[in-house]
Amino acid sequence: MVSPHNPVHILGVNFHELKLVKKALESFYGLGPQLSQRIMAKYTIHPRARLGTVAPKTITALTAELSTMTIENDARRIVQDNIKRLRDMGTIRGRRHAMGLPVRGQRTRTQIQTARKLNQLERGGTHSKI
Incomplete structure (x- = not known):
C-alpha cells in the first residue's frame, strides 16, 4: 500500500518527502550547490538524505536559517538593481544588457539566438525583437 503524501514545508514551499x-x-533562487552543501554540513545532513528522513526539529532550523539569508525575491531584486545601475552608468555591460546581447564575452558572430531569447525574459527594458 502506498503511504499518503506528507509534504514537508520549508519557507512556505511544500516539498515531497522523497x-x-x-x-x-x-530550488530557492540564490542558493547554489556550494551554499546548499555548506548548510547541510552545518546541520549534519547526509548529502543524499531525503526530506522525509530529516527530523522536524532540523527542518525548523533549516527554515530559520533560510529566512535570514537573501534568497528568492530579495536576490532577484539585487540582481535587477545591479543591472539597472550598470545601464544608468552607461557601461558596455549595461548597454549590452539593454540590447539583450550576451554580456560576458560570449561569441556573437554565429551563436546569439539563444542569448537573445533568454535575455528578453530575464532583463527588464527595451529589447530588439527578432
Missing part, C-alpha cells in the same frame, strides 16, 4: 534535501535547497 525529494533530496540538496535539491530542495537549490
Whole structure:
C-alpha cells in the first residue's frame, strides 16, 4: 500500500518527502550547490538524505536559517538593481544588457539566438525583437 503524501514545508514551499534535501535547497533562487552543501554540513545532513528522513526539529532550523539569508525575491531584486545601475552608468555591460546581447564575452558572430531569447525574459527594458 502506498503511504499518503506528507509534504514537508520549508519557507512556505511544500516539498515531497522523497525529494533530496540538496535539491530542495537549490530550488530557492540564490542558493547554489556550494551554499546548499555548506548548510547541510552545518546541520549534519547526509548529502543524499531525503526530506522525509530529516527530523522536524532540523527542518525548523533549516527554515530559520533560510529566512535570514537573501534568497528568492530579495536576490532577484539585487540582481535587477545591479543591472539597472550598470545601464544608468552607461557601461558596455549595461548597454549590452539593454540590447539583450550576451554580456560576458560570449561569441556573437554565429551563436546569439539563444542569448537573445533568454535575455528578453530575464532583463527588464527595451529589447530588439527578432
